[in-house]
Amino acid sequence: MNYPTISWTKGCVRIIDQTKLPHKLEYINCRHIQTLWDAIKRLSVRGAPALGVAASFGVLLGLKEFKGQDREAFDKHINKVCDYIATSRPTAVNLFNALRDMKQVLKDHLQASVAVLRELLEKKAFEIYELDRTTCRKMGKYGAALIKNGQTLMTVCNAGALATVDYGTALGVFYSAKESGKKFKVYACETRPLLQGARLTAWELLRAKIDVTLICDNMAATLMKQGKVDAIFAGADRIAANGDAANKIGTYSLAVLAKHHGIPFYIVAPFSTFDLNIPTGKQIPIEERDKSEVLGFGAFQAAPKGVKVYNPAFDVTDHQLIKGIVTEKGVITSPYTKNIQKTFQKGR
Amino acid sequence: MNYPTISWTKGCVRIIDQTKLPHKLEYINCRHIQTLWDAIKRLSVRGAPALGVAASFGVLLGLKEFKGQDREAFDKHINKVCDYIATSRPTAVNLFNALRDMKQVLKDHLQASVAVLRELLEKKAFEIYELDRTTCRKMGKYGAALIKNGQTLMTVCNAGALATVDYGTALGVFYSAKESGKKFKVYACETRPLLQGARLTAWELLRAKIDVTLICDNMAATLMKQGKVDAIFAGADRIAANGDAANKIGTYSLAVLAKHHGIPFYIVAPFSTFDLNIPTGKQIPIEERDKSEVLGFGAFQAAPKGVKVYNPAFDVTDHQLIKGIVTEKGVITSPYTKNIQKTFQKGR
Numbered sequence: 001m002n003y004p005t006i007s008w009t010k011g012c013v014r015i016i017d018q019t020k021l022p023h024k025l026e027y028i029n030c031r032h033i034q035t036l037w038d039a040i041k042r043l044s045v046r047g048a049p050a051l052g053v054a055a056s057f058g059v060l061l062g063l064k065e066f067k068g069q070d071r072e073a074f075d076k077h078i079n080k081v082c083d084y085i086a087t088s089r090p091t092a093v094n095l096f097n098a099l100r101d102m103k104q105v106l107k108d109h110l111q112a113s114v115a116v117l118r119e120l121l122e123k124k125a126f127e128i129y130e131l132d133r134t135t136c137r138k139m140g141k142y143g144a145a146l147i148k149n150g151q152t153l154m155t156v157c158n159a160g161a162l163a164t165v166d167y168g169t170a171l172g173v174f175y176s177a178k179e180s181g182k183k184f185k186v187y188a189c190e191t192r193p194l195l196q197g198a199r200l201t202a203w204e205l206l207r208a209k210i211d212v213t214l215i216c217d218n219m220a221a222t223l224m225k226q227g228k229v230d231a232i233f234a235g236a237d238r239i240a241a242n243g244d245a246a247n248k249i250g251t252y253s254l255a256v257l258a259k260h261h262g263i264p265f266y267i268v269a270p271f272s273t274f275d276l277n278i279p280t281g282k283q284i285p286i287e288e289r290d291k292s293e294v295l296g297f298g299a300f301q302a303a304p305k306g307v308k309v310y311n312p313a314f315d316v317t318d319h320q321l322i323k324g325i326v327t328e329k330g331v332i333t334s335p336y337t338k339n340i341q342k343t344f345q346k347g348r
Numbered sequence: 349m350n351y352p353t354i355s356w357t358k359g360c361v362r363i364i365d366q367t368k369l370p371h372k373l374e375y376i377n378c379r380h381i382q383t384l385w386d387a388i389k390r391l392s393v394r395g396a397p398a399l400g401v402a403a404s405f406g407v408l409l410g411l412k413e414f415k416g417q418d419r420e421a422f423d424k425h426i427n428k429v430c431d432y433i434a435t436s437r438p439t440a441v442n443l444f445n446a447l448r449d450m451k452q453v454l455k456d457h458l459q460a461s462v463a464v465l466r467e468l469l470e471k472k473a474f475e476i477y478e479l480d481r482t483t484c485r486k487m488g489k490y491g492a493a494l495i496k497n498g499q500t501l502m503t504v505c506n507a508g509a510l511a512t513v514d515y516g517t518a519l520g521v522f523y524s525a526k527e528s529g530k531k532f533k534v535y536a537c538e539t540r541p542l543l544q545g546a547r548l549t550a551w552e553l554l555r556a557k558i559d560v561t562l563i564c565d566n567m568a569a570t571l572m573k574q575g576k577v578d579a580i581f582a583g584a585d586r587i588a589a590n591g592d593a594a595n596k597i598g599t600y601s602l603a604v605l606a607k608h609h610g611i612p613f614y615i616v617a618p619f620s621t622f623d624l625n626i627p628t629g630k631q632i633p634i635e636e637r638d639k640s641e642v643l644g645f646g647a648f649q650a651a652p653k654g655v656k657v658y659n660p661a662f663d664v665t666d667h668q669l670i671k672g673i674v675t676e677k678g679v680i681t682s683p684y685t686k687n688i689q690k691t692f693q694k695g696r
Contacts, residue, residue, distance in 0.1 A: 022652035187658070190642070190650070192540060192564035198643070198651040206652055213656040216540035216642055217566040218598030222663040225600065250566030252573065253605060260604045294538070294564055295546070300648040302538070303546040304370035304554055308561040310535070315570040 004166045006045060006053050008125070011064065013057040015045045018162055022203035033061040033081060040088040043194065047163020048237045049132050052094030052272050056125040058085045059102045063118055074114045075106050078121075090285045091246055091314050093238040093275040098128050129165060135270040136167035138328040143173030143233065143268050146324070146331070149182050151230035154220060156189040157248035158200035159235025159268065169268040170233040171201065173326065174210055185211045187229065189220055191250060193293040193311065217250050224261040232258050234317075236269035236325075243319030243336025244281025245269070249312055255321035264323035271327060274340065281316035289313050352514045354393060354401050356473070359412065361405040363393045366510055370551035381409040381429060388436040391542065395511020396585040397480050400442030400620050404473040406433045407450045411466055422462045423454050426469075438633045439594055439662045441586040441623040446476055477513060483618040484515035486676040491521030491581065491616050494672070494679070497530050499578035502568060504537040505596035506548035507583025507616060517616040518581040519549065521674065522558055533559045535577065537568055539598055541641040541659065565598050572609040580606050582665075584617040584673075591667030591684025592629025593617070597660055603669035612671035619675060622688065629664035637661050 003025070006015045013030040019042065020026045028044055030036040036058050039045050045054050062081030066074055082099040089095065105120050112120065147153065153174065160171030167175060177184060186205060191197035198214055205212035215223065223229050232254055236245040245251075245267045258265040278284060291309035296302040303309075324331040329346060332339045351373070354363045361378040367390065368374045376392055378384040384406050387393050393402050410429030414422055430447040437443065453472050457465060495501065501522065505511075508519030515523060525532060534553060539545035546562055553560035563571065571577050580602055584593040593599075593615045606613040626632060639657035644650040651657075672679040677694060680687045 023649075189566075190540070192538070192566055195650045198655075202655040203652045206655055211656075213658050214642055214651055215658050216597070217564070218537075218540060218601050219658060219660060219663075221601035221604055222597065222660060223658070225663075249564070249570065253566050253569035253601070256569055256608045257601060257604055260608065294562055297645060297650065298648055300646055301371075302543045302645065303562055304551045307546075307550040307554055308559075310561050310563050310567060310571070312567060312570060315567075315573075 005050055005162050006057065006165055008057050008060065008129070013054065013061060015039060015054070016162065017044045018046060018200060019044050021199050030061065033058055033065070033084065036061060037085065037088050047158065048092035048094045048235065048273055049136070049164040049169065049270060050162070051089065051092045052098040053129050053132055053165055055085050055095045055098040056102055056128040059099070060122060060125050063121060069114045071114055074117065078106060079103065089287060091237045091287045094272045097272045101128065132165045132270070133167065135328040136164050136169060136172045137176070139169060139268055139270065139326050140167065140172035140176030142330055143266065143326040144176035144180055144182065146231065146266065147173070147177045147182055147184055148230070150184065152185045152187065152228055154187045154189065154229050154232045154254070155201060156197060156234050156250050156254055157191045158196040158204070160201055160204045162200045162204060163235060169235045169270070171204060173233050173268055174205070175208060178208065178210060185213065187213050187215055187220070187223060189215060189217045189250060189254070191248060192217055193297070195297065196248070220254055221257045224257055224263055229263055232263060232265045233268055234266070236267045236273050237314055238284050239267070239269055239274045239325065240278040240281050240284060241276045241337060241340060242280050243322060243325060243340060245317045245322065245325070246281060246284045246286070246314045247317065249315050252315040252317045255317040259321050265321060266324050266326055267317070267322055268326040271344065274344070276340070276344065281318065284316055286315070287313040353398055353510050354405065354513060356405050356408065356477070361402065361409060363387060363402070364510065365392045366394060366548060367392050369547050378409065381406055381413070381432065384409060385433065385436050395506065396440035396442045396583065396621055397484070397512040397517065397618060399437065399440045400446040401477050401480055401513055403433050403443045403446040404450055404476040407447070408470060408473050411469060417462045419462055422465065426454060427451065437635060439585045439635045442620045445620045449476065480513045481515065483676040484512050484517060484520045485524070487517060487616055487618065487674050488515065488520035488524030490678055491614065491674040492524035492528055492530065494579065494614065495521070495525045495530055495532060496578070498532065500533045500535065500576055502535045502537065502577050502580045502602070503549060504545060504582050504598050504602055505539045506544040506552070508549055508552045510548045510552060511583060517583045517618070519552060521581050521616055522553070523556060526556065526558060533561065535561050535563055535568070535571060537563060537565045537598060537602070539596060540565055541645070543645065544596070568602055569605045572605055572611055577611055580611060580613045581616055582614070584615045584621050585662055586626070586632050587615070587617060587622045587673065588626040588629050588632060589624045589685060589688060590628050591670060591673060591688060593665045593670065593673070594629060594632045594634070594662045595665065597663050600663040600665045603665040607669050613669060614672050614674055615665070615670055616674040619692065622692070624688070624692065629666065632664055634663070635661040
């Protein structure tokens with residue numbers, strides 16, 4: 001991608017305003033932490049890995065608000081900033097992991113001055129940023145090895161450059177496959193209610209000159225039945241110790257359908273998406289969003305006023321339905337609990 | 349329902365314009381056959397049983413255009429009218445069955461005068477209309493017997509009063525259950541791309557004071573996983589001799605998900621929906637509609653221009669996934685080929 005989804009430029013967090021895509025490529029310059037919090041809340045920036053980077057840059061915005069040299073007050077301020085950022089969205093663990101890593105800098109340097117800590121925090125934030133870039137490219141290579149020439153693939157939501165700094169998780173696999181000369185087609189599920197597939201994935205893949213066909217979410221099954229889907233690649237927002245993976249609503253549905261049709265279903269997610277403190281997917285908090293998202297889209301209102309709505313933003317795919325989890329250290333397969341542990345020990 | 353979806357009033361076919369729902373209850377008075385054809389094509393009137401009634405009333409509109417007493421010319425004209433109506437939509441067999449029944453009137457009365465035939469055709473059209481009303485109520489009773497007090501049900505698209513003359517197939521089951529005093533809740537899948545669930549089913553069930561919650565299609569699986577769905581009821585547009593059932597896109601997806609979660613999945617459809625000339629669902633023609641329906645909704649455009657789209661309006665649910673087909677002669681269960689034959693012999 002030519003434009004990073006998120007970057008730190010002249011003391012502000014610069015993000016693509018994804019609510020304007022695909023019609024306009026506009027940026028939001030977040031100079032204050034409240035602006036960034038709002039942007040996260042209304043999904044101007046979204047995608048688990050991008051939220052991790054956003055959170056770490058958010059701490060840098062918080063730094064700007066602190067005056068003085070008192071270390072105790074500084075730590076208190078940073079912790080408050082982290083707590084505030086943590087309230088923006090509940091499901092993507094990358095956000096919490098990034099905040100944990102930023103707070104760890106304070107713990108690791110108890111004797112450091114405020115001035116030194118400022119530098120260390122900035123360094124850590126950029127590490128998280130750079131780690132995303134390299135991690136996505138590594139996952140891309142591991143995932144691309146799973147794709148055979150001539151296949152037709154499917155994806156849901158947007159696990160692309162727009163969900164990371166600049167390359168993507170599930171879509172990074174497609175980019176890497178294309179870079180290695182493989183030919184393939186992609187079906188993008190539109191991903192109601194907010195249509196990230198139609199708005200973002202279709203936009204990204206068209207720009208990357210990848211053969212993409214848009215479908216409504218409820219059309220995936222009939223394509224699978226027709227034998228037109230060879231593999232499915234999805235991102236994740238949080239993965240439990242047993243491999244259960246929370247991702248955008250609709251992912252679980254695709255995984256069940258894939259199993260019924262004998263189609264391999266892959267999750268593509270970096271280490272920062274794993275939450276080993278959580279034994280199974282049952283413990284992952286699922287964000288429920290406003291009913292207006294389901295009643296229509298934007299100004300268009302489809303449903304009658306007064307109808308009740310259920311609007312979970314995520315669902316959990318059981319590890320039994322996942323053929324492999326593509327990480328920056330390779331593809332983890334069943335038995336997940338054991339193999340996730342092993343990969344983490346190797347990787348850290 | 350207080351208002352019939354379709355009726356014959358003073359020489360014109362009066363239909364609710366369903367493209368205006370749920371925001372406005374407006375009628376279209378079709379005085380000419382072209383007006384009716386257009387209304388069918390753009391889904392102002394839709395739903396397999398309603399299309400059967402619309403087709404038979406369409407023939408009455410065609411009658412108005414014929415002058416003279418020449419029987420041969422009359423037959424030619426009526427056949428032309430039927431052929432024209434048949435081009436409006438390809439999947440719902442009720443439409444073709446109604447036209448076949450109307451043409452049969454000509455065959456059964458080869459010696460009758462044009463004046464007599466006019467009366468006979470009108471009589472047949474009203475028979476088809478009345479048959480829909482009584483049939484829906486019979487199916488409702490058989491279906492309601494499958495519902496236990498306190499259950500939560502799910503449906504897709506609109507198989508309600510708006511898909512028939514005034515009661516519904518799948519939703520007729522809910523109306524009958526309510527009339528018999530049962531308490532239950534319903535999840536309505538919004539049914540992209542044209543959102544018949546959000547626009548029509550939500551509107552109907554709210555009016556009928558049935559506890560309805562709207563979801564996006566991709567949320568059905570997570571509800572099933574949570575144990576919140578006890579049974580699924582859907583309509584059908586054409587059922588093959590082996591029980592394979594074509595219905596609105598997304599139905600097959602629900603049926604597969606229901607099987608995975610051990611939830612009974614029922615089709616509710618009258619005899620007029622069966623096409624015993626077709627051995628399996630593979631031979632059912634599936635209408636593909638314009639890409640604009642998937643790119644957004646109404647004036648709202650979600651996807652980038654130039655993206656390819658796949659937009660099948662229907663899918664086929666294999667009979668193995670269907671727990672029972674609720675008809676006006678009772679609930680048909682597996683083995684379907686044999687039991688469908690048996691029910692038809694009994695019913696005719």
